[in-house]
Amino acid sequence: xxxxxxxxxxxxxxxxxxxxxxxxxxxxxxxxxxxxxxxxxxxxxxxxxxxxxxxxxxxxxxxxxxxxxxxxxxxxxxxxxxxxxxxxxxxxxxxxxxxxxxxxxxxxxxxxxxxxxxxxxxxxxxxxxxxxxxxxxxxxxxxxxxxxxxxxxxxxx
Amino acid sequence: xxxxxxxxxxxxxxxxxxxxxxxxxxxxxxxxxxxxxxxxxxxxxxxxxxxxxxxxxxxxxxxxxxxxxxxxxxxxxxxxxxxxxxxxxxxxxxxxxxxxxxxxxxxxxxxxxxxxxxxxxxxxxxxxxxxxxxxxxxxxxxxxxxxxxxxxxxxxxxxxxxxxxxxxxxxxxxxxxxxxxxxxxxxxxxxxxxxxxxxxxxxxxxxxxxxxxxxxxxxxxxxxxxxxxxxxxxxxxxxxxxxxxxxxxxxxxxxxxxxxxxxxxxxxxxxxxxxxxxxxxxxxxxxxxxxxxxxxxxxxxxxxxxxxxxxxxxxxxxxxxxxxxxxxxxxxxxxxxxxxxxxxxxxxxxxxxxxxxx
Amino acid sequence: xxxxxxxxxxxxxxxxxxxxxxxxxxxxxxxxxxxxxxxxxxxxxxxxxxxxxxxxxxxxxxxxxxxxxxxxxxxxxxxxxxxxxxxxxxxxxxxxxxxxxxxxxxxxxxxxxxxxxxxxxxxxxxxxxxxxxxxxxxxxxxxxxxxxxxxxxxxxxxxxxxxxxxxxxxxx
Numbered sequence: 211x212x213x214x215x216x217x218x219x220x221x222x223x224x225x226x227x228x229x230x231x232x233x234x235x236x237x238x239x240x241x242x243x244x245x246x247x248x249x250x251x252x253x254x255x256x257x258x259x260x261x262x263x264x265x266x267x268x269x270x271x272x273x274x275x276x277x278x279x280x281x282x283x284x285x286x287x288x289x290x291x292x293x294x295x296x297x298x299x300x301x302x303x304x305x306x307x308x309x310x311x312x313x314x315x316x317x318x319x320x321x322x323x324x325x326x327x328x329x330x331x332x333x334x335x336x337x338x339x340x341x342x343x344x345x346x347x348x349x350x351x352x353x354x355x356x357x358x359x360x361x362x363x364x365x366x367x
Numbered sequence: 368x369x370x371x372x373x374x375x376x377x378x379x380x381x382x383x384x385x386x387x388x389x390x391x392x393x394x395x396x397x398x399x400x401x402x403x404x405x406x407x408x409x410x411x412x413x414x415x416x417x418x419x420x421x422x423x424x425x426x427x428x429x430x431x432x433x434x435x436x437x438x439x440x441x442x443x444x445x446x447x448x449x450x451x452x453x454x455x456x457x458x459x460x461x462x463x464x465x466x467x468x469x470x471x472x473x474x475x476x477x478x479x480x481x482x483x484x485x486x487x488x489x490x491x492x493x494x495x496x497x498x499x500x501x502x503x504x505x506x507x508x509x510x511x512x513x514x515x516x517x518x519x520x521x522x523x524x525x526x527x528x529x530x531x532x533x534x535x536x537x538x539x540x541x542x543x544x545x546x547x548x549x550x551x552x553x554x555x556x557x558x559x560x561x562x563x564x565x566x567x568x569x570x571x572x573x574x575x576x577x578x579x580x581x582x583x584x585x586x587x588x589x590x591x592x593x594x595x596x597x598x599x600x601x602x603x604x605x606x607x608x609x610x611x612x613x614x615x616x617x618x619x620x621x622x623x624x625x626x627x628x629x630x631x632x633x634x635x636x637x638x639x640x641x642x643x644x645x646x647x648x649x650x651x652x653x654x655x656x657x658x659x660x661x662x663x664x665x666x667x668x669x670x671x672x673x674x675x676x677x678x679x680x681x682x683x684x685x686x687x688x689x690x691x692x693x694x695x696x697x698x699x700x701x702x703x704x705x706x707x708x709x710x711x712x713x714x715x716x717x718x719x720x721x722x723x724x725x
Numbered sequence: 726x727x728x729x730x731x732x733x734x735x736x737x738x739x740x741x742x743x744x745x746x747x748x749x750x751x752x753x754x755x756x757x758x759x760x761x762x763x764x765x766x767x768x769x770x771x772x773x774x775x776x777x778x779x780x781x782x783x784x785x786x787x788x789x790x791x792x793x794x795x796x797x798x799x800x801x802x803x804x805x806x807x808x809x810x811x812x813x814x815x816x817x818x819x820x821x822x823x824x825x826x827x828x829x830x831x832x833x834x835x836x837x838x839x840x841x842x843x844x845x846x847x848x849x850x851x852x853x854x855x856x857x858x859x860x861x862x863x864x865x866x867x868x869x870x871x872x873x874x875x876x877x878x879x880x881x882x883x884x885x886x887x888x889x890x891x892x893x894x895x896x897x
Contacts, residue, residue, distance in 0.1 A: 220703065227688065234425040234687040246429045389728050464758060496777045496852055503781040506789025510761060513796050517754050529800055536793060556852055 263322040263337040266293070266315055268355040275363040276356055278334035280310040287329035292319045309362055317343060318351040332366050371667055372488035399491055403477055407629055414628040415442040417675075418682055425686040446621070454617035457520060464518035469615070469622035471511035476629040478504045482558050483636045486646050486667035490558065497558035498550060501637055502543050505592065508630065509535040512594075512601060512611050515623070519614040527610025530693055531601030535592055537700045542588035544708040548581035548715040549574075549641040558640060565644040568651065575723070577714045582642045584708045589634040590681055591696070593627060597688040598696060635677035639670065643677075646670040733773055740766030751808045754799055761792045778852050 237243055247256065270276050280297045298311040313335075327336055335355065345351060378398065382391045416431070416439060423430025431438035456465055482497040484490040494500055509532055516528020550556055552574055553564040564570075571578050591598035602610030612623045639645060646666035650658045691699065717723075740763050747759030764787040771780035862868045 220707070230687045231683060234683060237427050238421070238424045238683075241424065243427050244424075244429055245427050248429070248432075392728060461752065461754070464755065467758075494777050496781050499781045499785075499852070500777070503784040503789065506785060506793075507765075509793060510758075510788070510796075513793070513800075514758060517796075517800065525800065529797070532793060532797060536789075539789070 258339050258341075262339050262341075263324060264339045264341040265317055265322075265337070265343065266320065266326060266335050266355065267338040268313060268335050270357055270360055271363065274357055274360045276334055276360050277332045277363050277366045278310050278313060278356065279332055279362060279366060280308050281331060283329045283331060284326035284335060287325045289323065289325065290319055290321065292316045292321075293326055310356060313355040315353045315355050316351065317353060318348060334366075370489075370665060371486040375489060403480055403491075406480075407473075407476070407625060410632050411625045411628055412442045412446065414632065414678065415445065415624075417678070418628075418685075421679065421682045422686045425683070449621040449624075450618060452617035454619045455614075457614050459520040460614065461518035461520070464514050465614075466619070468511045468515035468518065469619045469626070471514065472508065472626035473622050473629075475504060475507045475511065476626050476633065478507075479630070479633045483633065484558055484562060484640065484645050485670055486665070489667070493557065493559050495557045498546055498556045498561070498637075498641070501633075502539065502546060505630075505634075506535075506539060508592075511626075515615070516611040519611070521614055523607040523609075523613045524611050527601045527607045527613070531594055531611060533693075534594070534598060534600060534696060537697060538588045538591040538598075538704075541584050541700060541704040541708045542592060544705070544712050545581040545585035545588065546637075546641060548577065548708075548712050551712070551715050551719050552578070554719075558645070562640060562645040562647055565647050566650060569642065569644040569647070569649070571642045574715070575718070577711050577718060578642065580707065580711045581715065582638070584704055584711070585638055585642070586677070586680065586684075587704060588700075589638065590684055591700070593630045593634055593681075595627070595631065595681065596685040597690050599690060600693055600696060631678060631681060632674065635674045635681065636670070638677050639673035643673045644669075645673075729773075733770070736766050736769045736773060740770070751811070753803055753809055754796070757792060757795045757799060760795070761788060764788055764792065776850060778850060778855055 249256070268276050268278060280295055282295045282297070285293045285295045292315060294312075294314040294316075295310060296312045296314065297308055299306045300309045301307075322337070324337060343351070379391075379395065382394050386394065419441065420430045420438075422428075431441035434440045434444045456462055479501060481492040482490065482494060482500055484493075512531045512535075513528050516524040516526075516531075519525075549561065549570050552570055553561045555561060555564070565573070567573075571582055574581070594601045600610075601607075602612065607613070612620055615623060646669050648658070648661040648664060648666070648669050650661060743759045743762040743766060747756045747763060750756050750759065764783065768780045768783040768788070771777075771783055858865070859867050859871050
């Protein structure tokens with residue numbers, strides 16, 4: 211029986227190795243399968259995967275309005291203190307209403323973990339696909355996400 | 368017609384007309400030496416770029432594509448880089464031995480080129496123990512690795528050297544036995560005799576299944592002997608940084624690197640000579656028309672074509688399989704390859720005595 | 726002096742210098758490597774004599790086998806870069822005397838022997854001839870010594886296996 215197993219082993223090994231070699235030979239002759247992106251050369255035609263995450267942005271509409279209520283859920287959700295929400299109180303109709311003054315985002319600390327986006331109750335922030343972030347001064351990585359003079363969109367609580 | 372042997376003959380005639388025999392011999396030696404060094408340089412450039420392109424395409428990558436047209440000058444740029452780099456010798460190293468090791472590796476590679484027939488009637492030294500000479504001299508190859516490993520005074524180097532020693536010494540056996548199979552079939556150790564015995568068909572076709580088994584064992588064993596993946600335990604990057612050449616840099620490293628590729632070329636040339644007929648064109652029995660058509664392709668193209676095909680096969684191995692563990696490596700040799708090639712040798716002997724081959 | 730002589734003297738010089746170095750060095754690994762060069766020099770002399778088979782066997786057995794074994798035992802027992810202790814003067818004198826006695830004996834033999842010059846062309850020994858001689862059973866054959874040596878090697882191999890066999894731990 212030992213001899214039978216030995217011979218079976220040898221043939222099994224040969225067969226499995228041949229399978230692997232067939233695959234690599236297929237790749238060798240099929241250059242269309244190459245997945246390498248020649249990045250700086252194909253910058254204009256670069257297609258990023260749908261789930262690629264580059265940085266956190268806050269979309270504004272044409273009236274310079276955003277959806278952020280200043281609830282600070284994103285700040286709480288962030289694992290490494292990337293987001294600081296600085297709030298102010300607007301007087302609307304004689305009532306005090308909480309709103310954001312600045313939403314400070316430290317790109318140099320961000321790990322693109324997507325937790326803030328999931329935590330946001332009003333879908334005010336989202337992940338953008340930009341990725342060419344390099345700058346000469348570190349301070350340029352500290353970004354204020356809301357545009358100057360922007361307001362909260364009506365109907366968002 | 369233009370051929371290597373005619374060029375060699377005309378040079379020889381011109382030299383013997385102009386000088387006395389001693390000077391003729393000296394000049395011929397110098398020419399042969401320069402030709403061998405030139406071949407080495409060329410092989411280094413060609414094989415490195417070939418390896419990188421083959422590996423890239425097998426792994427669905429692009430490979431080097433920046434230097435020169437389609438990246439073909441990449442290895443030239445690497446060579447320039449290695450030449451201008453400083454060759455460090457570590458403080459605790461045994462200086463003489465450390466600097467000697469890469470040269471031994473190169474000299475062994477040069478010696479191994481002697482009995483290889485590059486084209487019809489074009490051979491440096493057709494000695495009557497050709498194949499035995501190759502397997503004898505290639506056993507010196509391990510010495511350079513052992514020297515490099517010991518004299519670096521580095522634990523990784525030493526471990527790499529010991530592994531490589533165990534590996535080369537054990538795989539020499541099955542390489543030798545598979546070579547013997549062809550020696551038994553052709554009845555001679557001389558390289559020219561072996562090639563001439565394949566005039567009516569290569570041994571891999573004439574020798575039925577035992578020749579094919581011998582061929583496979585030979586390829587596996589020489590892959591291990593030249594320390595290439597999946598048997599590159601001597602320089603296993605993930606375990607031993609770079610094994611025996613951890614401490615080497617600059618030109619001394621380049622010599623080891625070059626010696627590896629030259630050795631690959633040599634073992635593939637031997638394999639092509641033994642199993643695929645060397646420079647002998649592809650002939651089938653009595654098909655005279657077909658055989659004549661094949662004769663029109665120059666013999667050197669046949670030789671280099673077969674050799675580079677085998678080199679491609681070895682590269683194919685390297686980029687398909689993961690590295691073996693040391694115990695798996697020794698198991699493969701002592702429990703599988705050696706018994707199989709011994710039984711195979713017995714079969715071949717029976718076949719040769721009963722004249723079952725074509 | 727022609728080219729052949731020059732090559733002979735070069736090979737002889739390589740062999741002798743490396744032999745002296747191999748006994749005079751205090752680093753054991755270097756001694757092994759010098760021994761290796763000595764053996765390669767001897768193989769070179771065999772090649773020079775056109776005894777190609779013997780030369781190849783010299784390289785296979787001594788260089789590929791014995792020196793590698795010596796180097797392995799050095800790897801397993803010694804530490805890299807350490808020098809051996811200096812020998813006592815008495816030992817040095819004794820070994821020098823022993824060497825000179827051996828050298829004298831050899832030279833005596835060489836000078837007492839009459840080397841007969843032959844008129845015949847030198848013949849290259851064929852591997853096939855060596856093989857036939859080795860296995861022929863007639864008066865000039867070497868079949869019996871060959872078989873005896875192979876029996877000895879077989880016994881040595883079995884002995885090695887017996888020594889290396891691990892006794893299986895008893896299962897309770």
